[in-house]
Amino acid sequence: MSPDASWNFAPGVVIALVLYAAIYVWRWRASRTPTEPHPPEVWRLLVFLLGILVFAAALLSPIDPLGEQILAMHMVQHVLLLDVAPILVILGFTKVLLRPATRRIHWFETRAGWLAAPLFAVFFYTAAMWVWHIPALYNAAAEHSGVHVLEHITFVSAGFLYWWHLLSPVSTRLRREGMTPIVYMLSTKVTVGFLGILLTFAPEAIYEFYENQPEFWGLSPTSDQALAGAIMAVEQALVMGIAIAFLFVRMLSEADKADERAERLADREAEQAAGRTPATKS
Template structure:
């Protein structure tokens, strides 16, 4: 059994990007706090969510998770779900309409210029496609063997994950509405299709990826056990995220319904 390498890694490009995002968010958050909008425009909880997003990115890209991903398939899968779901979710939660105000019009113009490409359905297709395509054995092994391809794989996952969760959690109302039941369908279709991939990997009769099949064994995991664990990580994570997101959307819908009832009651009282 091989010794486990659990050292930290460092990628200058990723570090520079995270540092730039942190400075930009921190500067804008402090400016909003000092403005009349104050804590309502930039709640402390949103700053905590942003800090959480940065910590998740550091964990996925620099912590021992990154080094272990080259040795254990399950750790590589954990890295992927952190980049595809957890990081974008926390990033979206950290935003408010006031924080985004300087770039709102630009983003709306970009959405108008994108036309059909800005439709939420495309985000679903891209999310599912990125997960299925990058888990084709030839591509997955190539990403593990070539650092440039591996970086591109991570860029695809972060970009698509951010686009996907933007349509659900963005504080800015998009030009294209997905309706009252749209978010539920949006979530169910995506998570079920990706969850099926996780199940397929879990119960595959033979090792799918030559890189891990021939890698030195660590933690006493056989190639088959490692692969089954990785598939389970994907399938379970998709189920958990779907459940939490659906519960959040349900609570949000109830809150919006209550606000609508209050407005109607106030309007009716005024009219009488």
């Protein structure tokens, strides 16, 4: 017996993704004018559109119906919505692209108070994974479409807020100097990865909904759960490693830029000082 692997062209999701892509492409093209000193690069466009495709894969492709039958595929859907898609979409932004909305973003962050704090993003991200993997809630999401939509909204919101503090091209309330971004990331990746390890080595299946499913692909409920936990743990470790490398490179780049600014400032001060020094009479 084979699982249902059909495509799901939900009109609301299709319209939203097409609209987001169209707005971005329009803004990207408008920003690449001869008068713009810092036009967005082509790779920004590509990663943003790839992020839209990842959203489409998670919500419209066979991953969605397979997730209702196989726990491991449900986990794939979770990590796409929580990490992969938000990372790609946010990397597609630049200060120039966000310029029309920058003031509104700052206004919202100011008014949001503690909701816009990095500490809240850490708790929200971690809680989104731990709480939704409580058996009663996980079973409810698998059985009821409305709860499943709420689960998706939670993951996407938590992912965007969390990665916005790390990757946003406009300033946030997270200090990006030194070890702060790495500690911020480790505080979530380790705790969520631990959840994946618990699922991987659990002695028996804990999700009743998937216990009652046929053993698709030869996966028993316990092995299906172990595979799902391994997917979560490995994905968290991979993302953590890649993100640490990215943050380290960005830290070195920002340090080099700071040194260049300091050198230019010192040169200007030296030139000004030389201009004020009176000429020596012969």
